[in-house]
Amino acid sequence: MEPTPTPLLDPKVPNGPIADMWENHKFSMNLVNPSNKRKFEVIVVGTGLAGASAAATLGELGYRVKSFTFHDSPRRAHSIAAQGGINGAKNYPNDGDSVHRLFYDTVKGGDYRSREANVHRLAEVSVNIIDQATAQGVPFARDYGGLLDNRSFGGAQVSRTFYARGQTGQQLLLGAYSALMRQVAAGSVELHNRSELLDVVVKDGRACGIVTRDLLSGEITPHSAHAVVLATGGYGNVYFLSTNAMMCNVTAAWRAHRRGALFANPCYTQIHPTCIPASDDFQSKLTLMSESLRNDGRIWVPSASDEGRLPGDIPEAERDYYLERKYPAFGNLVPRDVASRNAKTVVDAGHGVGPLLNGVYLDFAAAIERDGHDAIAARYGNLFDMYQRITGETPYSTPMRIYPASHYTMGGLWVDYHLMTNVPGLYAIGEANFSDHGANRLGASALMQGLADGYFVLPYTIGDDLADLLGDPVVPTNDPVFTSAVAGIEDETGRWLSTDGTRSVDHFHRELGRMVWDNIGMARNERGLRQVLSDIPALREEFCRDVRVLGSANTLNQSLEKVGRVADFFDLAELMARDALEREESCGGHFREEHQTTEGEARRDDENFSHVAAWEWNGPDIAQTRHIEELTFDNVALSQRSYK
Amino acid sequence: MNDTISVTIKVWRQENPDAPGRFETHPQEITTDASFLEMLDLLNEQLNDRGEEPIVFESDCREGICGTCGLMINGRAHGPQKATATCQLHMREFEDGDEIVIEPFRAAGFPVIRDLAVDRSPLDHIIESGGFISVGSGAAPDANLTPVAREAAEKAFDAAACIGCGACVAACPNSAAQLFTSAKVGHMALLPQGQPERWSRTEAMVEVMESYFGSCTNHGECHEACPKEISLDFIAYLNRDYVKAKVKNRALSGQR
Incomplete structure (x- = not known):
């Protein structure tokens, strides 16, 4: 069936040249005067970089903010685990960087599947983020003159990445968290920790609040507001094994989707090439090893399949340095998607290493011989220590074993230029939305986007919408839209607790993750996608019938928390498969085996697929409707990536 | 490197902040490549299969940076390995036959919420x-x-x-x-x-x-x-x- 464009998908991009667009638009937007801001209530869900920065900034501006996190403290959000750095077009190194170059690199890196206007604005405010974080006391790396240091990162030819050792995400989040806590102390932000969003409430087409569950008491509570902001992260845990934290989930975004918000490009997922492989069947998560290791490590597998020898016993002639062989120009430094796919190819062909034959070697022997043990220890010592803690092996004498893992999701809730979903009053920011990264995210850009949205974009755009509501009260929480939503959640909770099945939630999540990883992972094809589209509903049916959730609804009950999240992952997985099936091209993280060049590289179809696919929920067990937003590229010329 | 050991888990169970707590003992067989929390995941899966409520413990990033996890293991906060959060501790730090005592963080400022979770x-x-x-x-x-x-x-x-x-x-x-x-x-x-x-x-x-x-x-x-x-x-x-x-x-x- 031909997809039909609908008015739902007007991105509301302002007219005019892109370089002045945001500046001009800021002037044309409505303002809410300072004394009127306190008349508006805003709910912000999530306290990662996007949520904490948005809640703090809106509180500073004078809005009455309610901030929600399901963690015990806002500081625990998974932004904290980002290692590498944050991009900013400061051009401090004087190496030719500019806002336009960061914009260009991001559009190209996203394989021409992002919206130019949003990306340009992101590049513009990137410089303000660095200033803001530094003023908050974020201890970025400095040179001996006391000024900020930069390093280079994948996908760029300039050094524009600011970093704080290997803990950039932690330091930026602590900055945003401290700004948030300052507003909590000032009384402008009301903090609700250990509270999980279970529904988004919409009245007469406009978002008017949320329903949460208190994770300690089990109480289901409605909250009303003039606007609702979701900053609830990505859905990488659909794969079960990922570098995401254990509690990361899609529930907030998915429940918004079920209330009418379109879900865009769910098949765009990023697989990170350098993670530690699973060591056994009950592995709970995968740990990322910084991409910087590929600067000095050489990737190889034994030439023979089913090799039994230890790596040190395999002579040079019997090793396949497959990236150096296939990509002489970039070698081990090819982009993330290329490195990941090639690892899968060699492991699938029986060349995998390690006890479960599920990894490839990342070998530092040559670098240690060239630069010496101490130089390598200075560069990667902390990473080597972490690897040793997890595997019990030391990379100084044994090659590391690595394998790709799910890391980031570019897809998410569809938003317009104002970061508002198609549901008026409902916003999505950070990884929870689909914007800015297209089909592939460049390194050090996730932190940038989360903070751009929260500090410098949403606080402007939300006022334009709220200004029209001046004098309108919030919908009272005893309104039928709220009471029926609360009743719905209570029913759902009761249903899970009385299912009386035999197997744990994790059991089903693991099975689902395996299916999604095998068929909607690094490489997809029509046969696999069709297969998984029939396998997922079958497993879901079993899940609904046979899951066992013990305990009660009115205590801390972690199985009960998980079961709802996994139920939403089932729905999402099905949509990912459909999205991947309909996108008959390869782009960025979405690689369709049918669409590759003779050399095995991704082949886009700009003629037919230069668009965003955004899906509309039509009810359970009814196929979703695919809407599209056409993408135009007026400022960046489309080209085919090549790393040969 | 990949050995299986048998240990005895003695773990603190407490229904709610006001309930009296008690120790529960479970034998556990586990590969030394597993992390400490994966050992508890496995135990919880076994408890669930037997119709017993899983042990509540908190963790999130499982890479030592979010600070959510934290257990007293044999009387030591985060267990025996130096500079290592509970989530990065692995079973290879233990010997076959060990008894492992697991308690919540004990402090008046951190009241127990349930089992091993504290406020x-x-x-x-x-x-x-x-x-x-x-x-x-x-x-x-x-x-x-x-x-x-x-x-x-x-x-x-x-x-x-x-x-x-x-x-x-x-x-x-x-x-x-x-x-x-x-x-x-x-x-x-x-x-x-x-x-x-x-x-x-x-x-x-x-x-x-x-x-x-x-x-x-x-x-x-x-x-x-x-x-x-x-x-x-x-x-x-x-x-x-x-x-x-x-x-x-x-x-x-x-x-x-």
């Missing part, structure tokens, strides 16, 4: 009282306007590395939170950006800290348990700044 929100209240630099979004000058000596920036980072897990409190015989508080105060006091509010911040944070936690008597157990090896020096700096703050914050600010 650490007092740490947030300490931050709320002053653990920030007051700069509104958009009010920041250019990041390179103020150079910071590299040594100072590095030292500030050493303090800022704190993950807020609360192991320092759990390890302390007095349940004091000096290492946590001093890390946050030290991080900001070492940077030029932190100077304007230095004295008011120090006094406010110490006072909130003392309303929840015991007093520091320089045992040093906190540093031993800290997964980020935060230095005891920061406690000395905190004490110094607190005394100074007490003088400077009086109505003599013109004479600073």
